[in-house]
Amino acid sequence: MEIDRRDFLKYSIWGLGCFIGASLFAPAATYFLSPVWKESDLDWVFLGKADTIPVDKPTKVDFVQRRKDGWMTVEERRSAWVVTKNGKEFTIFDPHCTHLGCPYRWDSAKNGFLCPCHAAVFDMNGNVISGPPPRPLDRYAVKVENGKLWVLPTLKRA
């Protein structure tokens, strides 16, 4: 194939142009898309002493979480439902219904978590008894150290 000078220059322009564009695009895209692969940097939060949680009675615990928000550190008031059946093993639920995120509450008369928005009911293990939620209650990671209860308030799907 024979190309004349004019065509050669044309192809060179496209080639060099693409090269310049790509070398700028690579860092720009890395910068712009970086939130996608940024790891969550939440930390374990101290909830309270483990023996203050009554057995077989879901308890709502409020806590303050310090977390990084970009270049700032913010404090947020949050809460979680803590359930224990033996005072040794604990389950902590995210306090939002898995249907549309309404806050639910414990109804001891009905022995279940009730969501007021669409009348969903969950049992003490977080399983859906009735209503529209697509999955059981979401849980947080939990650990007990020296009788102290710690929570890692990142969502973990049940």
Added chain:
Amino acid sequence: MRTVLGWFQNRFGWPDIQQTLLDRKIPRPGKWAWAYTLGSATLAVFLLQIITGVLLGMNYSPSPDHAYESIRYIMTQVPMGAFIRGLHKWGASVMIVLIFLHLFRVYVMASYKAPRELTWIAGIFLLLGAFGLGFTGYLLPWDQKAYWATAVGANISSQAPFLGPAVATVLKGGAELGALTLTRFYAFHVLALPIFMVLFIGIHLFLVVYHGISAPPQARGEKAPDYKELKAKGKSFFPYSVFKDVVMVLLVFAVIFFLSAHFGADLEDPADPTDSSYNPRPEWYFLFLFQSLKLFPGSLEYLAAIVLPTLMLLFLIFIPFMDRGEKRHPFARPFWIGGGCVVAGFVVLLSYQGWKSPLVNPRIERNPLVLQGQRIYGELHCAHCHSIKGEGGNVGPDLSTAVAGRSDEWLDEHFRKPQQMIHGSAMPELNLLDEEIQALIAYLRDIGGGGISYAKAAKIFEENCQTCHRLRGRGGDMGPRLDGIGNFHNGDWLKQYIQNPQSMNKDSEMPGFESTLNPEDIETLARFLSSQKRENP
């Protein structure tokens, strides 16, 4: 596919665009060909500034409380953030260089002559816009350089007669440099000036295409050839000129990429309006103005600050109407070339003097972690209970001495669970993040809980202790060996022991050093000894 493309081309009038823009003939530039690429290279760098600027804007917050931290976030946390900021910073400098080279090319060739006067004037406004972008841009990080260079810049304008002080107030958005200045400069830097630039680039380019790019000057004494004839004999803009433009852009970008990767963009300490040791220095392209102030002392300073620059600007704007006629070769215009060289030489000389002037700030590298720790210390109101060098509350211990004998691991644990480390401690659990704990430890170490001079400590040890004690294989055996003493005793205990051994152990035969050594030396010695640790005690 072709028909779809064809449809769009037809609807947008592509054939006409192609004919006027791409296929237009360019007079043969001869040996000057590469000088004709400076304008398009400047344009390319301007586009680079827009792209990197938009990216930086995604993580920047224009308020004195957040500006510095958000830039530091870009520099340390955002992937490629430091590189993107480097591109923006060096791109700005390279753009100014290219504008000056472009201006120089046009001036030497007298391309500003009829009918291209307005092209030139639009270009001068673009130069002003670029200066404005530079001046407003380097305030935004709100570091020392940003703050002080802007303070000086604003004060220069306040020296202008009559309206000067008012102009300075308007520039600052108030009487003082502060939050309102930052938002004002931000609005100019990212909104007003870029729009201004785009508008004038549009005018500039339209005029270049409409009048055609000027041909290289005819030889001295020759009559100017007919431009239309020259143009007809030339080659088309695309691909012949565009190819050279693209190669030039590639070179320029390579330089900017190198500068950014190699030197990066620095971030000094946060702006501190109370600092009296800082020597403000402007960006290099303002150095000639900065330096010229020194030539006009006292009440005449406004001559250098306002009058001279204004005269230079007016001179540039009105050149096309003063240097008239057909002569374009530089040697055929000795007056204008001579005058231009004198002015340019003066600017270069002043810039050089400014560059060389000894008022350079020593680069004191401060650990960014320490700065962060200092900030957290303030945010958490630690000073309600603790004092540092006498400043603060007295509920908790004085932190400038208390942490000396504690290891980093101990402090780390203590921040997490104070009561576990010191029974009955009134210090609350703060739920601090790992990173915050690291920063606080770094800060405490910086204010006096560490950083002893080992050379000095070793000398004190040699002069006072080595006769009886063995350390690292050297010394007498009258007293116990001190290797690993730090595993058993902290700095406070050791300090008391050195001062008065019998108060800690009444059987001790060691003499007290309270009267022989001054308190500072005892402190140093105690810290030195508390750091004598063995890996496996």
